[in-house]
Amino acid sequence: MTAKTPQTALVIGAGPAGLMAAEVLSAAGVRVTVADRMPSVGRKFLMAGKSGLNLTKDEDPAACLAAYGDAAPALRDALADFGPAQVMAWAEGLGQPLFTGSTGRVFPVAMKASPLLRAWLARLASRDVRIATRWTWTGWDGAAATFDTPDGAQAVTADVTILAMGGASWRRLGSDGAWAARLQGTTPFRPANCGFRVAWSDHMAPFFGQPVKATALTAGTSTSRGEWVVTREGIEGGGIYAVSRAMRDGATLWIDLLPDLAAERIGQRAAAKGGKASLSQILKSGLRLPPVKIALFHEMTRRAGIAKTAPLAETLKALPVIHDGPAPLDAAISTAGGLQFKALSGLMLRERAGVFACGEMLDWDAPTGGYLITASLATGRAAALEALSWHP
Template sequence: MGSEQGRDMTGTIGRTAVVIGAGPAGLMAADVLSQAGIAVTVADRMPSVGRKFLMAGKSGLNLTKAEGAAQFRDAFGTASPALTQALADFGPAEVIAWAQSLDQPVFTGSTGRVFPVAMKASPLLRAWLARLASAGVTFNTRWTWTGWLDGALTFDTPNGTQRAAPDITILAVGGGSWRRLGSDGAWTSLLDDVAPFAPANCAFRVAWSTFMAPSLGQPVKATRLSAGALTSRGEWVLTREGIEGGGIYEVSSAIRDGAALTVDLMPDLSRDQITARITARGTKATIGQLLKSALRLPPVKVALFQEMTRAARLSVSPATLPHLLKALPIVHAGPAALDSAISTAGGLRFSALDGLMIRGRPGTFAAGEMLDWEAPTGGYLLTACLATGRAAALAALAHHQGGLQTR
C-alpha cells in the first residue's frame, strides 16, 4: 500500500498534515488526524510501512500489559509529564479497545501480557491500513526526510527532491536500532537537544570458553536476575555471542548503566536450605557432585556456574557454595551492538518540547521511540508509541484547529 510519488502538499487547499514515519506512533497520529477531517500524507523512507511492527509480531505481538495504572507507569521510570499524561489517556484498556475496533480480538496471558488472538501483527496492520485508506490517508514510500528549506519539509524521493508545507507535521521517525527495518537514527542531525542513543532491552556479550559449547542455545529457567534495583524472574538464553531474552531485558538498563549482574540459580530455596542439602551430602563430595546430585541443578546451570566462577576467579568450596548459588556474578563484555537492541534509550529530549511540540518549530510535533524514554518489553513499548502518536495528533489539532473535535 502506498505511492512513491504521492501527494505534493505544497499549496494544498484546506487543512493538511504530513506524518513522517510509518511505525505505530506515526500510523496512530495519521489515524487521529484523518478522523478529524485532516488531509494526511504519511511519508516513510522504506519501501513498505510498519516493518518493525511486523517484526515485533513474528513471535507473538505483545500489544500491552493488563495491570494497574500506577504499576504500568512505574515501568517507565522517571518519565516526563508529557509521556505520563499520554499513557494516562491511552493505556492498556484503550489499546485493547483500539485493537478490537479493528476487529482483532485479544487475550490476556498468565503474566498479564495482552496479545491479539491471531498472535501476528499482519492481520491488525492490514485492517489498520484499510481504515486509514478509507479515511483518505496517502502513503509516500521511499521518501527520506532531509530537513527543512525555507520553512518547508524536504524529502529525497525516487522522483528527486520533494517539498511539503503542511499545516501540521508529526515526526515519528523511530530510534536507533534495527536499521534494516527503517530506524537508522539519521534524523538526529536535523534536530537540537538530542540525547545520544544507547541500547535498551538488549543482549550482552560474553566471551565463553570452549567448555560452554554444549550449553549454548539453551534456555536458563527458574532463576532470579539482579542488577542495581532491578530484578527479574524471566527466562533467558545462552547464545554464542552472550546472554539475551526476556529476563535479561528486564534488567538491561541497569546493567548498561554499570550495575553488576548476578543470578540466583536457586531462587526458591533459602541459603540455609541450600546449606542443609550440602551438609547432608557429606564432606567427601566434590563441588560437581554437590551441584548435580545434592542440589540437582540442571546441566545448563551447572555449566554456567562453573564458567562464571572460573571467569571471575572465585574460590569455590562447600562453605562458599550457598552464597555463590544465590548471587553468582555474570562476567560480560557489555551490551551487544546498538543496532541489534530491541529498542533504544536516548533521543529527542522532552526539554526540547512544549508538551509534544518542538520548540522553535510551531506546528511540528514528535512522538514514539524518537523521544527520550525507555521501558522494558512486555507491551510497554508498543503502548507508549501508540499513546504518544495519539497525544501528538491531538495536541496538533488543539494547536491548529481551534478545538476541532475528533469524530
Template sequence: MNASPSIAVIGAGPAGLMAAETLAAAGARVTIHDRMASPARKFLLAGRGGLNLTHSEPLDAFIARYRESAPRLAPIIRAFPPAALIAWAEGLGQPVFTGSSGRVFPRAMKASLLLRAWLARLAGLGVTLHPRQSLTGFAAGGAVLLDGQPVAADAVILALGGASWPRLGSDGAWAGLFGDAMRPFVPSNCGFTVAWSAPFRARAAGQPLKRIALSHGGETVRGEAMVTEAGIEGGAVYALSAPMRAAIARDGHATASLDLRPDLTLADCTTRLAAPRRGNSLSNHLRRTLGLSPVAIALVQEASRASAPTQKAHAGVSEPLAGLVKACPLRLDAPFPIARAISSAGGVAWAALDERLMLRDRPGVFCAGEMLDWEAPTGGYLLQACFATGVAAALGALDWVAHAGAGASAPIARRG
C-alpha cells in the first residue's frame, strides 16, 4: 500500500472541499473534479446575503432538526460539531458572530472571502482542482468513470450535491446511476402553491408577512413569509416544508394556519375587535385595533369570504373574526418546483452506506453532502451537515485505504 494514498473527490461544494482538506491534511494526495468551471457556486450564492454557517443552539436540539435522519447524522455531527466549524472558519481568518436568532455568520458576511482563503489553503496542501469533469458512471469492475474514463485513485469520495438550483451545478442528473440505492429528489425549504382569488393575488402578491407564526400538524414556527402570485414562501414556511410536503403526498393537500398576531391571545383580539367601529371599514377596524398590515388584512378578508356568510362584518362577530386573525387557514396544494427550492430531500439512502459512508456495493466509493438522503431547515443546519459529512467521508476513506491490504476489498482503480 502507498504510504501516501491517492484519493479523488468528485464535487467542489462545501462537502467535497471539506473532504479534500481533511484528506490532504492527513497526508493523502488529493484531486478534486467538478462539472462546473469554478468551485462552490451554490455556496457563493448562499453567502450573498450573509453566509449562515451554523447555529448556536444546544447540540441535542440542533441534531433533532434533522428529523428522520437525526440518528444517522448524530455521530457525524458530534464528531464535527458547530464549535469545530466555527474554529475552522476563524482559522481561515474569518471571525464569526452569533445573531439574535442564534445563527452564526462570518463577520465579513461574505462567502467569497472565506472561499478564497479556503482554496488557498487547499492549494498549499497540494490539492489540485480539475474543472469541467463529470461523473458518467461506474465500470463493470467497480471503477468510477469521469467523462467515460476510470478515475486513477485508491478511493473516491462523491459529493455531487442535491437537485435544487440546477444552474449552479447540482442538478441531480447523476441520480440514475444509483438504482435502488436512490430515493427520489423532492423540494425542501420551499414555498407552496395556494389557490388565491384573483382580487387577493392582485392586491397582495409580493408583499411580506412579518412577525407571524405558522402552524401545521402540531408544530408552530415564528418568522416571516412572502405572498407570491402562485402561493407563499419564506422562512416560516421553509421550516415546516418537510411535514407539509409529506401531508400533500399523503392527502393531496396540506392545511396550515397563520397566526397574524402571535403576541396577542385570542381573548385579546376578541376584546379589541369588539370596540365600536364608528363608521370605519373592516380594513380600517382591523388596522386600528390590531395593527395588522395591509397584506394581513387582505388574508383575513380572503379567509372571511371563503367562510361566508358566518364571518360577515356585523355586530357580534368579533370572536370568529379574531379566530381568523389567530388561525387564518391556508390550503397548500403543491410544493414549488425543486429548481427554485433552497435545498432538496432524497438522495442516496442511508441503508446503501456503511458507517463510514462507503457504498456497500462499491468498495472504496464514499458519499457526502446533500447527495445523501437527509434534509434540514435553513438556519445553518444545511451547511453544518454538508461540512460534517465531508469530514466523515474523508475519515472513512482514509480508514478503508489503510486497511485495504489487510482483508478489505482491493482499491477501486489504483494506478501507479
C-alpha cells in the first residue's frame, strides 16, 4: 500500500521544535495549525537569544552525537540527518548570516533571535500556516485534541498531530510540563544546565555577582574550563552548566583554582614566602589569587572540614565544593525527564497512532553550546517527516 500524505496537521507548541515541524509539513503541502498556550510564539527561543543566540556548534557529526551521551536511537537518527551543518544552512536560508566563535559555537551576526524568528514566521505565513495563541492543550476527546482558548473550549481533529510542548523550566515563557500528567510513559523532570544552591557564610556577601575565571572544574567524568559566577543563591554560569549533569546525579564538584600551575610549582611559591608568612599572605602575594578565589578557598575548606595543616597545593588543585543541590527546576536552562523514548515507536506515541512528539518534552539531556536548539530542530524535523510517511 502506498502511504497517503496527510492533508491536515496540528502542531501543539510553537518553540523551535514545533515551528520546524510546521515548516516541514507545510512545505509538503499540508494544511498546518500551530497552537501555543502563550500570547506570542517562541518566547524561550527569544530569551535564549538575549545574550547571543547560540544556534549550534560547528563540529563534525561524530563529535556532535558524542555530546548527547547515551542518546536514544531516534534522537541519534534525527541528529545524523540534521546536525550542525544543516542547522547553519537552514539559518542562512532564512537570510541570517552567521559567525563561529573561538570555541566553535555558532551565532547569528545579529546576536539575537528576533530577526531569525521574524523571517521564520514570514516563511510559515507564506504557506498559510495558521498560528493560534493562548490555546492551552487539555487532552483528548476521541480523535480530537481539546483546548482552553479565549473563545472557550475548542476541539481540533487533524490527520496527524505533533506534540512539541517543551520541558518544565522557565514556565513564564510557556513550558510548564503540565502535559506530562496527560500522557503515558513519562519520567519526572529534573534540572539540566543548571546552577546549584550554596548557603554561603556572611563573608562571601561582597563577592556575589563576581565571575570566577581561570579555574578547571571536574565532576565525575565531566570537565570544564568555563567561567562561572558566585551568586547570592549559589553558583551558576557556563562552567557550572557544563558539569551540572554529573553534579545533579551525585558527583562531587572539584575546583582547580590554579589550573595552569603545577602542584610542585605551587609548593615552591608558597615556600618562597618564608615560614612566617600567613596563609592569607601566601594565597594573595605568593600565589596571586584574586580575592574571590581566596574567599572560595576559605569558605569551602571550612565547609568540607579540611584542616589548615592539609597540603596547600593539593587543596588548591582539588577544592571540593559543598552545595545544597540544584537550583529550582523552573530556574534551569533546560530539563531532563519527560516523555520516555520507550513510549514511542520512532517518534510516534505507542498509545496514540498518528501523534508524534519532539523537542525538549522528550527525555534527553543536552549540554550547553547550541546542542539544545540543534536537537530541538532536528527532532521537530524528524517527527514531521515520520508524520508525512505515516498512514493508518
